[in-house]
Amino acid sequence: MNPESQNTIDSTNSNTIFMVWNFKENLQVKAVFSNLCKLLINLNNSAAIRFPVSRASCVMGIGYQAWLQLGLPAPLPKELVDFVPVTGEKHTAVSSRGDLHFHIRADSQSICYDMASEITDLLSPVAVSVEEIQGFRYWDGRSILGFVDGTENPNGQEREFFGIIGDDDPDYKGGSYLFVQKYIHDLAAWKGLSVGDQEKVIGRSKSNDIEMEDDVKPANSHIALANVGDDLKIVRDNMPFGNMSTNEMGTYFIAYASKFSTVQKMLSNMFIGAPIGNYDRILDFSTPKTGSLFFVPTVDMMDEFSSG
Numbered sequence: 001m002n003p004e005s006q007n008t009i010d011s012t013n014s015n016t017i018f019m020v021w022n023f024k025e026n027l028q029v030k031a032v033f034s035n036l037c038k039l040l041i042n043l044n045n046s047a048a049i050r051f052p053v054s055r056a057s058c059v060m061g062i063g064y065q066a067w068l069q070l071g072l073p074a075p076l077p078k079e080l081v082d083f084v085p086v087t088g089e090k091h092t093a094v095s096s097r098g099d100l101h102f103h104i105r106a107d108s109q110s111i112c113y114d115m116a117s118e119i120t121d122l123l124s125p126v127a128v129s130v131e132e133i134q135g136f137r138y139w140d141g142r143s144i145l146g147f148v149d150g151t152e153n154p155n156g157q158e159r160e161f162f163g164i165i166g167d168d169d170p171d172y173k174g175g176s177y178l179f180v181q182k183y184i185h186d187l188a189a190w191k192g193l194s195v196g197d198q199e200k201v202i203g204r205s206k207s208n209d210i211e212m213e214d215d216v217k218p219a220n221s222h223i224a225l226a227n228v229g230d231d232l233k234i235v236r237d238n239m240p241f242g243n244m245s246t247n248e249m250g251t252y253f254i255a256y257a258s259k260f261s262t263v264q265k266m267l268s269n270m271f272i273g274a275p276i277g278n279y280d281r282i283l284d285f286s287t288p289k290t291g292s293l294f295f296v297p298t299v300d301m302m303d304e305f306s307s308g
């Protein structure tokens, strides 16, 4: 029987809370981590019974340093490392520390809030919450830039093929690589572009979400550079967020992948450019403030971790 994956490749829901937690120094964290694994299995099972139509779930990812600190199995998942920044001539995909990542999804913010609150009560004595983003589904699945986000995501069996580790790494089959970046957009500059120029940045039409023909799609458009081939895909579940008082409008970029190298290829194309210097024009309006890689264990692995 294949190991049971967490709800990694579930489709987008209306409400999301993303949280990143880092362990405090010099504390014994193993016992709390065991209880955390138990809690997450409980929260997901309970949500399935209590809110069957809400598609509520919480997925946990573990960073490289945390994996070592927790003494989790070696050899590690093949591609689990500290994310190395990707530096282009003009823009950089920065790297930020993240020990644990939580991706909470539901059709109601109340469910997300309750799950986040249970996790916080348990983790607070040994860890600090360094990031919390409350993402929401914007009009017909659009990013805060106004373009539909997610159209070319894999569907059906392709989601599992591209989102979940297979026989390449048998010890970690059923797990996933999870990569996240918090982007802040310069919306004033973006709104200063005509719709036609915005469409050239993305490579699709704005209102109807139709892909440009190859002979008119600019080589530095987002989709021209992010598309690295039909056999190299990832499962994205980006969410917009916005805070008027701090003027922080953004996209929380989140991707699950069977191979982290696929994400790296996309980042290289976007930030360094293909060819070098032909970087992704979306970056002139979008700055990544964080960037972290995590491994998402299977439910079976979490069950083992929960017994210490």
Ligand code: HEM
Pocket: 143, 145, 147, 148, 149, 150, 151, 152, 153, 181, 183, 202, 204, 222, 223, 226, 227, 234, 251, 253, 263, 266, 267, 282, 286
């Ligand atoms: C500033 C943050 C980002 C925003 C607002 C954004 C938005 C979009 C939009 C609107 C599309 C077109 C519709 C679709 O197919 O989903 C798209 C496509 C795509 N994006 Fe992004 N994206 C962002 C960052 C990234 C990053 C960092 C990656 C990869 C590391 C990425 C990978 C992709 C891929 C693979 C596609 C599909 C390309 C295709 O095959 O047509 N995106 N994105």
